[in-house]
Amino acid sequence: MDFNLAEVFDGVPGNVGSLPDGPGAYLLLIEAAKGLRLPKTLEGGRLLVAGTYLYAGSAYGPGGIRARVHRHQKRKKTIRWHVDRLTVRFGVAAVLAWPGGRECDLVDKLTALDGVSLPVSGFGSSDCRRCRAHLLKLSEGVDGRQLSAVLGRLRNAVRYRPS
16 A cells, blocks of 8 residues: 555544444454454355455444454454454454444445455444445555545544554
8 A cells, every 4th residue: 555544544542442442333453464264154264364454344333433442452362243353353443433423434445446445344333234245355456535525524533542
């Protein structure tokens, strides 16, 4: 990539408490340093290749976005969601929280960009009738300015980068 993706997500480092505690959607930036074998329930256990990924999630339960992101940051946890397999292995490099937003809207906006794809059908969207997946892969050719513009247009979005 010809830009620093973490800068797109730059924000208040290290303080998950700065994230909204209300409902909404969020994006997790995950840098997969090496490949990861997926469970057989996801495309027959194929290999997820190393690369840069965004995961679009929602938090409409108790504690809202703050509680959900706090859970995603934990490296030791019970595997509950597909994305847990990635966050346990690679951690979370950055977060964008969108109070009141919907994860499917994030997926729609981002997949409209060149260089953004859905690498694994059903990943993170097994209960979603609208989206093929909620895990997005950013290719080397993704345009950082376009990505920044799309994310910058999200009303009330909060960026956060764990320390």
